[in-house]
Amino acid sequence: MPLALYHRRMGMPPADRLGIDLHRADLELMAAKRLAVDPAGLTVPQYAALYVLADSPGISGAALARSCQVTPQAMGVLLKHLTERGLVERAPHRWHRNVLETRLTDRGRAALELADERATEVEQCLADEFTEAEQEQFRAFLNRAERALRHAADDLG
């Protein structure tokens, strides 16, 4: 076997892998958002949780986890940190004593608004790169990709 072929190509050349471009773009997005929300003392997942919480006060941790697309365990840790820092409050539901209602505190709302101002700049910068029509095309591509990948996951599972 020729040495030149020993380090042979894997199943598909990297340049053809759309997933690589998708992931690279997302890494850049997360890096920018991290920079944006950092001055507010928040991480990106914390910002996401507060953002949902602002529109859904009293939501359960599990429901919040679904909204943020993470597992309940991950959200539990995140909420524990936010509670310790006084950005959210959790209290047992009046009837369903098993669920902990979660709400923003004033400090939490303040941090969210500070973070959202800069996070919005990132989204605006992203939007400004595209015309309205392009944004629609881009969004459609992303949603089709998401759907295709969900089917791929179903097949593999």
Add this chain to the structure above:
Amino acid sequence: MPLALYHRRMGMPPADRLGIDLHRADLELMAAKRLAVDPAGLTVPQYAALYVLADSPGISGAALARSCQVTPQAMGVLLKHLTERGLVERAPHRWHRNVLETRLTDRGRAALELADERATEVEQCLADEFTEAEQEQFRAFLNRAERALRHAADDLG
């Protein structure tokens, strides 16, 4: 102030935030890849590292980190795990005694090929969702987004 406006909208409505769609698609991609490489006993970042390593034997940990778009520290932990499991080997460079040359072991190569077979299926499933022309458009959108976001990060930093 009317109660209906108390939970007021943040800076930009969620439906307008392209970043949300981008991130959701990436989450789905990562979930599918996770399922794909799991039977090989690998995580997605481990698969990525082995993939680069297969084409760049003897690369340094820091260079590998750059290729995989993570910090050297993150790559260090990852390589520590892979070394302990015998999937890669690390040895001091002959001249630059400070750098550790990293190489796949046979077991590492076997795991990579097993993982790559299924990971390629995911990429194929993604590619099959789009025509050739659409793939090029999609890729162009992603690269423009990446560029715009890098500039956004520069502005914020």
Add this chain to the structure above:
DNA sequence: TGACAGTCATCAATGCATTGATGATGATGG
């Protein structure tokens, strides 16, 4: 009433990723 399914919270183990700081090494230039 009593079994069952669904939802919620939580503990534990593992792994990824970041910032910040430290120290070793090799190349560059005064």
Add this chain to the structure above:
DNA sequence: CCATCATCATCAATGCATTGATGACTGTCA
């Protein structure tokens, strides 16, 4: 020759996220 700079590895702290397992509670259905 020595100072400086860049690169590399590594330690430590913090936080995100996953799977797996456990226990508590609600409501339903037999």
